[in-house]
Amino acid sequence: MIMEGKWHLSLFFFLLFVLAKEVVVAAPPNIIVMLMDDMGWGDLGIYGNPAKETPNLDQMAAEGILLPDFYSGNPLCSPSRAALLTGRLPIRNGFYTTNEHARNAYTPQIIVGGIQDNEILLPELLQKAGYRNKLVGKWHLGHQPQFHPLKHGFDEWFGAPNCHFGPYNDKNTPNIPVYQDAEMAGRYYEEFAIDKKTGESNLTQLYIQEGVSFIEKSVAAMQPFFLYWTPDATHEPLYASKPFLGRSQRGLYGDAVMELDYGVGQVLGKIRELGVANNTFVLFSSDNGAALYASESGGSNGPFLCGKETTYEGGMREPTIAWWPNHIKPGRVTHQIGSVMDIFTTALSVADIDPPTDRIIDGQNLLPALLSDTMDANKTMYYYRGNEMMAVRHGLYKAHYWTWTNSIEEFMSGVNFCRGENVTGVMTHEQVNHTLSPLLFHLGRDPGEKYPIKSTAAEYKAEMPQIMEIVADHKANLIPGTPQLNMCDNAVMNWSPPGCEKLNKCLKGPASEPQKCSWPH
């Protein structure tokens, strides 16, 4: 009898377990995208940083999968972030300029443009499918009210629309606002302090808290969620909170990385603690390569050439990790070519939502590569700078159709996107058109793009025609979107953001005087 009773009890718990599991499986997986700012491929321990100061990210990789061949959508922040959220190249979604050829453009607070209503953003599609979405950190898809994240699929927001440059005097230039949802909560260097002398700021801690409490709230409400976590501490001006200041071997930049790594640990820890790890897809990456021009205390692009602002590998290769316990097998590596645009399509696939069919979506679903060893060998990566396709990667080959670092005048004045590097004929200070005979590199043998394959070599002749065909096809099907980053106007700066009245923080800007933005590189 006792035996029988035990059996019944076991059966009961077994059924309960099956049932519980069913319920969990039926719930749409939560999605967390952690996008760093100007962090380079070589900044994580697991990606070869000599300081090895990212234990939480290294652990995330050990439990998840590394993507060493993953790219940003652009060598600059705004276009890359627009690419991520639309799954489309900036040349399609409008985040580029036609003011001059092959110029990097973004969204400073004098920019008139921003994300267009006819673009479909990842959070919009997730929202329709019942997700609750929060942006924590930098937006960078336009700061005028019509471009705000809450108008484009996010339910909540804590962070800033632009880069945290400053401090400004609020007369010629207003300090950048920090939003709590639809209204400003204060301004950088005012309510949200950054001490530029010491580098101290508690902003990353705020971003961690905002992320973690959103997770807690959503899980408690049994609400599937999308958290887009985009702190900006590794973008100049660098900052870290007091407990992290001076902790790194690497100076302030390293302190910021250590605090962000701590944040990743907090977020993943909360996910585990709440028992939703098996139902939460997490992806960590960065918006572009490390800024080598910034200062001594900057990020690392590991063995790759140049950095932010360029279409060499250092400008666009990103330190990427995906994590989804019980779905992604631990400790794996995939060499699948990927980009932030794939986050769009992959996240939709995780949520079991079909991507839009009325437009070209550049992003592709990475789940086959993440969940099994499937590789799409035909995947192509396009490296754009403004309105020009500078380079293309297919398999392990990369062909530069155009080369340019920056103008010799700018370079001579000290702006160096490739500090300490010099590959003759590859890093050019003039815009060189190689379209008729592109510079070809094998990124496996030569990740640093130092040894162009001679155009007379058999290997060149074997590979280049196929790449030429792919590029011809790409260009034939390319319908550029209306460029959003052409016009600037001091009147559109963050003088009087929504909510400024309540805080008595409204400022008076100048009269409108739109003009073409100047994009020097």
Added chain:
Amino acid sequence: MIMEGKWHLSLFFFLLFVLAKEVVVAAPPNIIVMLMDDMGWGDLGIYGNPAKETPNLDQMAAEGILLPDFYSGNPLCSPSRAALLTGRLPIRNGFYTTNEHARNAYTPQIIVGGIQDNEILLPELLQKAGYRNKLVGKWHLGHQPQFHPLKHGFDEWFGAPNCHFGPYNDKNTPNIPVYQDAEMAGRYYEEFAIDKKTGESNLTQLYIQEGVSFIEKSVAAMQPFFLYWTPDATHEPLYASKPFLGRSQRGLYGDAVMELDYGVGQVLGKIRELGVANNTFVLFSSDNGAALYASESGGSNGPFLCGKETTYEGGMREPTIAWWPNHIKPGRVTHQIGSVMDIFTTALSVADIDPPTDRIIDGQNLLPALLSDTMDANKTMYYYRGNEMMAVRHGLYKAHYWTWTNSIEEFMSGVNFCRGENVTGVMTHEQVNHTLSPLLFHLGRDPGEKYPIKSTAAEYKAEMPQIMEIVADHKANLIPGTPQLNMCDNAVMNWSPPGCEKLNKCLKGPASEPQKCSWPH
């Protein structure tokens, strides 16, 4: 009664266990040093190689400890290997030249010199303590009979005395012999084939077999052993066996790395299989930085400047892992500065042998750093090139007293030790003496040595005097050994190595005509 019986049995097994453990603890630990040839810091997955093709080494690191701040003894092979086995700087043990200032010298087969009898080598001390020692691979401490490994502490040898350059015609220049113990077993490109066209050779497989069977034999005989495993597949001319050819993303160099990684897996696997893992200390490293001048298909120095032949970080930072289950806690990192000279002292400490006291030993015991978190913050690293101390590292600061890559003439002819890199004023084509005001770098913020700290900066003024003092002390106590790498003679080449008669492989060399060796850089 049954209970009591069980208890007795348990006690019996417990005592047996304790006893067995005692026996194991009492046996001197085995020591394996795996020293790669021209492999760079950035060549392993765990050290950030984008191809991530070293699963066995990555696993070794996961089970052991990483040493990202570990150095060779010299930017060139022979002096570095002599430093490892003597625990002394090449300037002390004689592995340098005074023919010209600050020149890299080594032991090609025209060299007259080699390791001197008055130097005490690690295997000699281990041998006296009852170890059996085997060298598998390249020796490089002199090829004349008096310099052979079996005359300097090794009981067995399979491998070659010099680099595997060739094929030669055996008339002007003999092919390099491969030894089995005291006698030659054949010659490279003859009995030991390397197909320079395809890169095919089964030599690494032979080296793996030789290592593994030595381990098996020693363990079966309950004989404590020292295995010095020094395969040369990543030194030009590169080679790999058929199953590995074409497997890597990285070309032939990567194939060679993958085969060596496989070899590491075989060796550690055998150690585990034989149940002696807890009693075997294993250290993996390389003899100098990757040779950036070699070819497109070469090694990687990760984020570090320049490569082999130079005293920038890329020339001497080595991909190092230590492994000793149940002694070294798994998955750790130590930033203790170390060098191959420390292998001497550390191995002695593992074997509980006192280092010599009648001479200066540069090597220090790394066990405190490996077994606990103890760090010797005062450890100093000296970067020598020939007879000159080029640079010094103390803490995270590195001061260059002399800078030089190679002559502008050599550089213009295409020999580039820093391919793709250019740090003005740091990479100099003249030997520049900075002794009065050394170039100072902070390797934490700036591992790539791109941003010299201004000599007017407070940081420079705070750090440099202490370093100056350390260097003055070092130089005051330096008694250079007799230089062994000054004289060359075609007559001393491997014409008739011991054992050549039995194989009918004796060749006739020219009459002796000693002359000063020419060391161009």
